[in-house]
Amino acid sequence: MFKCADCGNIEKFIGYAEESGKAIIYQNDSIVKDKEYEWSYISNNNDWQYSFKIKRCFFCSSENIIVIH
Numbered sequence: 001m002f003k004c005a006d007c008g009n010i011e012k013f014i015g016y017a018e019e020s021g022k023a024i025i026y027q028n029d030s031i032v033k034d035k036e037y038e039w040s041y042i043s044n045n046n047d048w049q050y051s052f053k054i055k056r057c058f059f060c061s062s063e064n065i066i067v068i069h
Contacts, residue, residue, distance in 0.1 A: 004057035005064040012058035013065065021048035 003010045023041040056063045 001068050002054050003066050003068045004060060004062050005066050006062040007057060007060040009057050009059050010068070013054045014056050014058055014061075015052055015054040017050065017052040019048065019050045021045055 025041045028038040
């Protein structure tokens with residue numbers, strides 16, 4: 001669990017996330033009127049991998065993020 005040491009936020013952060021593994025991918029065209037598409041996927045194996053990195057607080061933009069348990 002993470003916490004902003006400056007404002008106390010423990011709910012929302014800005015960062016990067018990566019996922020990889022075999023998946024079924026499909027396109028949802030329910031918003032075609034704006035010519036935009038939404039992509040969804042379903043993981044279909046047990047080898048799904050993910051990682052993430054917290055960069056800054058969503059609310060105060062501080063990079064002073066600590067790990068709490």
